[in-house]
Amino acid sequence: MNWPNHVEKILSKLDIALPIIQAPMAGGFTTPELIAAVSNAGGLGSIGAALLTPESLCEIIQATRALTSKSFSVNLFAPLKYERSEEKIQKINEIMAVYRQELNISPSITADIKQPISFEEQLEAVLSEKIKIISFTFGTPGSEILRKLKNHQIIVIGTATTVKEAILLEKLGYDIIVAQGSEAGGHRGTFLDSFENSMIGTMALVPQMVDAVNIPVIAAGGIMDSRGLEAAIILGACAVQMGTAFLTCPEAGTHPKHKAAILEGTEEHTKITSVFSGRPARGIRNRFMDEMEKYQNSLPDYPLQQSLTSSIRKKAAELNREEFLALWAGQGIRLSQSKPAAQLLLELMSRLTIFNKTNNK
Amino acid sequence: MNWPNHVEKILSKLDIALPIIQAPMAGGFTTPELIAAVSNAGGLGSIGAALLTPESLCEIIQATRALTSKSFSVNLFAPLKYERSEEKIQKINEIMAVYRQELNISPSITADIKQPISFEEQLEAVLSEKIKIISFTFGTPGSEILRKLKNHQIIVIGTATTVKEAILLEKLGYDIIVAQGSEAGGHRGTFLDSFENSMIGTMALVPQMVDAVNIPVIAAGGIMDSRGLEAAIILGACAVQMGTAFLTCPEAGTHPKHKAAILEGTEEHTKITSVFSGRPARGIRNRFMDEMEKYQNSLPDYPLQQSLTSSIRKKAAELNREEFLALWAGQGIRLSQSKPAAQLLLELMSRLTIFNKTNNK
Numbered sequence: 001m002n003w004p005n006h007v008e009k010i011l012s013k014l015d016i017a018l019p020i021i022q023a024p025m026a027g028g029f030t031t032p033e034l035i036a037a038v039s040n041a042g043g044l045g046s047i048g049a050a051l052l053t054p055e056s057l058c059e060i061i062q063a064t065r066a067l068t069s070k071s072f073s074v075n076l077f078a079p080l081k082y083e084r085s086e087e088k089i090q091k092i093n094e095i096m097a098v099y100r101q102e103l104n105i106s107p108s109i110t111a112d113i114k115q116p117i118s119f120e121e122q123l124e125a126v127l128s129e130k131i132k133i134i135s136f137t138f139g140t141p142g143s144e145i146l147r148k149l150k151n152h153q154i155i156v157i158g159t160a161t162t163v164k165e166a167i168l169l170e171k172l173g174y175d176i177i178v179a180q181g182s183e184a185g186g187h188r189g190t191f192l193d194s195f196e197n198s199m200i201g202t203m204a205l206v207p208q209m210v211d212a213v214n215i216p217v218i219a220a221g222g223i224m225d226s227r228g229l230e231a232a233i234i235l236g237a238c239a240v241q242m243g244t245a246f247l248t249c250p251e252a253g254t255h256p257k258h259k260a261a262i263l264e265g266t267e268e269h270t271k272i273t274s275v276f277s278g279r280p281a282r283g284i285r286n287r288f289m290d291e292m293e294k295y296q297n298s299l300p301d302y303p304l305q306q307s308l309t310s311s312i313r314k315k316a317a318e319l320n321r322e323e324f325l326a327l328w329a330g331q332g333i334r335l336s337q338s339k340p341a342a343q344l345l346l347e348l349m350s351r352l353t354i355f356n357k358t359n360n361k
Numbered sequence: 362m363n364w365p366n367h368v369e370k371i372l373s374k375l376d377i378a379l380p381i382i383q384a385p386m387a388g389g390f391t392t393p394e395l396i397a398a399v400s401n402a403g404g405l406g407s408i409g410a411a412l413l414t415p416e417s418l419c420e421i422i423q424a425t426r427a428l429t430s431k432s433f434s435v436n437l438f439a440p441l442k443y444e445r446s447e448e449k450i451q452k453i454n455e456i457m458a459v460y461r462q463e464l465n466i467s468p469s470i471t472a473d474i475k476q477p478i479s480f481e482e483q484l485e486a487v488l489s490e491k492i493k494i495i496s497f498t499f500g501t502p503g504s505e506i507l508r509k510l511k512n513h514q515i516i517v518i519g520t521a522t523t524v525k526e527a528i529l530l531e532k533l534g535y536d537i538i539v540a541q542g543s544e545a546g547g548h549r550g551t552f553l554d555s556f557e558n559s560m561i562g563t564m565a566l567v568p569q570m571v572d573a574v575n576i577p578v579i580a581a582g583g584i585m586d587s588r589g590l591e592a593a594i595i596l597g598a599c600a601v602q603m604g605t606a607f608l609t610c611p612e613a614g615t616h617p618k619h620k621a622a623i624l625e626g627t628e629e630h631t632k633i634t635s636v637f638s639g640r641p642a643r644g645i646r647n648r649f650m651d652e653m654e655k656y657q658n659s660l661p662d663y664p665l666q667q668s669l670t671s672s673i674r675k676k677a678a679e680l681n682r683e684e685f686l687a688l689w690a691g692q693g694i695r696l697s698q699s700k701p702a703a704q705l706l707l708e709l710m711s712r713l714t715i716f717n718k719t720n721n722k
Contacts, residue, residue, distance in 0.1 A: 004714075162627075162628060162629045163627060163628060163629075163695065164627070164629065181562055181564060182543060182560075182562050183561070183562035183564055183565040193629050196632075197629040197630075197632070198629055199543075199560075200544070200628045200629065200692050201542055201543050201544035201562035201563055201564065201582060201583050201692055202562055202563075202564040202565075203542060203544055203562065203563040203564045203582065203583035203584065203589060203592065203593075203693075204544040204563075204582070204583030204585075204628060204691065204692035204693040205583075205628065205692075207585070207586065207588050207589065207693075207696060208628055208693065208695040208696060211695070211696070212695075221562060221564065221565070222562050222564040222565030222566075223564065224565075224568070225568065227568050227595055227596050227597060228564060228568065228596070230592075230595045231564065231591075231592035231593070231595045231596050232564075232592070234588055234591045234592045234595060234714070234715060235588050235589070235592050236588060266523075266524060266525070267523060267524060267561045267565060267566065267569055268523045268524075268525065268554050268558040268559055268561065269558075271557075271558070330565065331561050331562055331565035331566075332564075332565040332568075332569065334524065334569045334572070334573075335568060335569060335572070353365075353595070354595065354715055
C-alpha cells in the first residue's frame, strides 16, 4: 500500500498495518474471536466494554490475548450524570408491562434496575490488564483520569459528533478523535450540543473536523467497503472505524435475527431512537421502536431505561423475537456481507483503487 | 486531469470540462452571472427555476446566454398534489400576524396566496428556449412529459434521497440521478418514503445508489471542496452538485445577510425545517425557524405556506432582517468562502490530489 502521510502516522502510532478500526460496539457483539480476527488481519480490534462488569472485561481481554498477540483497544462510556425519577420509571414500566407479559417475564418493579456498573472499576480493570489504547464515548471522564491514562502512556481516543466537541477533546489532551457522522449505527457520542443539532453527515463532518484540530481524525459512519475507506482518507481522515460491516461477521456476537435484519435491511430502515437505553442510537426499526416512539420524551435517563429494557431484550433474544431487540445498524446497511472478518479486510484492501501498491503516486 | 471512466462519460454526455454542477437553487440565487461563470469555467451552471414565472425564466435563460455560449441546465419542481385547508391557512396567518406587524406589512388574508406558477407553462418556456438539460426535484412530472422531453433529445436529471427513489427514476427513463445526501442545504427532494426515513448521509447514500442503478449518479450534500469532489468520485459518483459553496460567490443573488450567515455559520447551526415553504429544507436556524417550529405539523401544504411567508421574507430582505429569511445552507458550511465562482472552480481543480494531471494511474 502507498498510504498518504497522515495515514502512515496513525498506523505507526497504533502499531497496526491497516487503517481500519473495528468499532467498539457495546452489548456482546465484540467477541474475542472478532477482535482477534481483526487485529490478526492488521486492523485494530476493539472491545465494546461499556456494559461489561470489570470481571467480564478482564475475561474478554484475556480470552482475546489467547487468540492474538497484536494490540486491540477497549472502549468505555464516559460516566454520565443522570436523574433518577421514580415517576418516569413507574410510568415506563407500566407502559412496557405488555411486552413483559407477552414475553412471559415477571412484571418489573423499580428494584429491577441494576446498579450501574462502576466506571472507575471498569477503568481499573483496563489498567490492570495493561491495555494500551482506550477510547471513550459520551464525552470525557474528566481531566484527572485523562492525566492518569497519560501517565500510563495509554493512547486515548475520543468520540466527537461536531467540530466543537473535537476542539474540546483536543484541548483536553486526547490523542485521536473519532468523527462520528450521522450515518453511524448504535449510540450517538454527542456530549455538548443537542443530539438533534449534532447529526452531521460524515462527508461534511470529516473535512471540517480535520481543518479544526491538529490531532488525527478517524472517520466513522456509513463506511462499509474500500470506496468508503478511500473516500474517508481523501477527506482527511487517517483511518476509518467500521461497526455495521463487522456485525454480520460470523465471529461477531450478534444475534442471528439481528444479523439477518442487517443483511436484508435497506438504508431507509434505520432510525435514531432512545427507547432502548434512554439515549439516542441508530438501529433498524422494529415493533418496540415504533410502539415506544411516542414515549421518547418521557423516558428515564440513561442508563436507567437501558436497565429497564434489558430483561425484555434478553428474553426476546432467547425466543428469537427480533421485534424487541435493539437492532443497531448504520445507514450503509445495503453493503453488508456475512464474511469472516479477515476476509472482509482482505477484500477491502484488494479493492482499493487509489492507495494500492501499483499506484506510484 | 485523469478522471476515471465513469467521470469521463458524464463530462462528454453533458459537454462539460469539470465534473461540477452548480446546484439549481430556487429563490433568486442563480443569477445569469453565477450560471455563466460556472459554465464558462467548465462546470455546469443551473437555473433554479421552480419559483420563476415562464416570462422571468425566459429572461434569465436569455440573459445567461448573453454571458456564455456553454450549456447550462434548468431545474423545475415536479408538480405536487396539495390540499388547500382554509382552516390551516387561517390559523397560520393568525400565528404569523405578529411578524407582519413587526415588519409593518399589512395583515395577510387568504387572498394573499398567489396562484401557484403553472408547471406546464414553465416547461413550455424551457422547451421554447431549447434548453438541453433539465432536472427535477420533488419526484417526477409523469411519463407523458418524460416522453416529450426524450423526443426533444433533452437530458433529464432526477433527484433521489433513497436508493428506492433512484431505482424508480431509472425505470422511468431518467438519464442521470442526483443522490441528495442528508447534509444538503435547501429543499429535500424526497418523494417516496417519509422525509424522516430519507435522511441518508452522502457517504452512505452514494455507493449504495451506484450499486443499485446503471445510470450515472451525481453526489450532492456536504461537498464543498476538492476533498469532497474526489471522495464522491471514489464512492462511485460521476460528478458532484454543490449548492452552499456557490451561495457565497459574489455572482450569486444571495442576500448579503444570508451570505454572512453562511460564512460565519458552523455545521451544527443548520436544521431541517418546513416553516418557510411547507416542505422540509435545510437552512441556518434563526428566529422565524425557532419560533415557528412548534407549528411544523399544522402548516398548510407546499406551495401554500411558501406563498404565505413570501411577503414576510421579501420585506425582511429589504430591511436586512435575517431573522426572517430562509437562510438555506448545507452541513459543509464551515468550508464556505466568498470567492468568485471561476476562482472557486480553479482552486478546486488545483487542489486535487488523486485525479490531477501528474498522477499517471
